[in-house]
Amino acid sequence: MQVLVRDNNIEQALRVLKKKMQREGVFREMKARSAYEKPSEKRAREKAEAVRRTRKLARKKLQREGLLPGPKKVARAR
Numbered sequence: 001m002q003v004l005v006r007d008n009n010i011e012q013a014l015r016v017l018k019k020k021m022q023r024e025g026v027f028r029e030m031k032a033r034s035a036y037e038k039p040s041e042k043r044a045r046e047k048a049e050a051v052r053r054t055r056k057l058a059r060k061k062l063q064r065e066g067l068l069p070g071p072k073k074v075a076r077a078r
């Protein structure tokens with residue numbers, strides 16, 4: 001993984017690096033490896049993740065087809 005530092009702005013580069021690591025799942029993997037996970041717990045977790053992914057895909061599909069309202073828009077104050 002590579003992050004370019006522009007104008008010696010290390011804070012911005014760190015933010016970009018953390019965001020990339022978050023997207024890649026590095027933090028989740030580090031947390032998972034910090035303690036032993038029983039095989040039965042691992043199966044249960046992976047099954048729950050698969051169910052969550054499937055439901056998310058189905059929800060997105062229904063939203064595209066217009067059968068469900070879309071996600072709520074967040075108004076950000078500037």
